[in-house]
Amino acid sequence: MGNQELPERAPRLRSPNSSQAYARVLGTRAGKFVEFEFSLGDGDLAVELILPLLAFTEFCKDRQVILLPPAEAIAADLARLAWRAGQPGLLRRPEEDASGS
Template sequence: MSTEAPPMDTTRRFVRLSGERPKGFIEFEFAIGEPEIFVEMILGREAFAEFCAANRVEMLPPRDPDAPQGDWDWRLADATHTRFK
């Protein structure tokens, strides 16, 4: 019995919407191969639509804001609400 993980499928692209800013800017997470490993991006509405079409993304459901979070479950956007000393 093999315990090797299946290879990552880099042809799969994922987008999860995370917010919208004034003037139509869309905040989202973009991942290739694994939805859990993503980068945070912001694009204008038209550029976002083009980006999604060009990458043939799979849309993921929004994150549950009531789900318990661990120490590593935060986004860069969360830092805008945190005061650092």
Template sequence: MLETRTAGGDPARRPKLQAVVTGVTNKQVVQFDFVYGDPDLTVELVLPIPAFRDFCTDNRCLVTAADPAESATVLRMFSGSPAHVHPVGAH
């Protein structure tokens, strides 16, 4: 889990962590943008689907799809998972 430090340790001030899925390869690798609180703090990452699920769950990421057509694919990756999945393409 990513360590975040906020003034006074207030969990309400924890940065929003978001994973915006940009693609899933035929080899079951997820391509995504990881946003750390501010869209200016974004990094492109790739992980196999199981590792992506663990990453998002462990870090309590909001998961979205960059393309609304990919929303169903993203939802299927997280069926039965406690991750926060937002099924629309808007981020």
């Protein structure tokens, strides 16, 4: 196998805000941890992470994450976990706060 020239990659189109962070809660573990998917930009690449609830909320706050809605059953589990940890309303979106709902 000699030196073969690799084909040039087409430039990747970026969205206007390719650094926007997103998270979708996938579930909870042991009643203490939040399992979630995290991505930047358009979501072509995401990583799954697990953090304690309070660390998850800090992680999201520090990165100005937009929380995507989880499945209904997962939302109920997360709401119970957040309530026990003194963090009710964790899944509330900022626009819901602004509208007063």
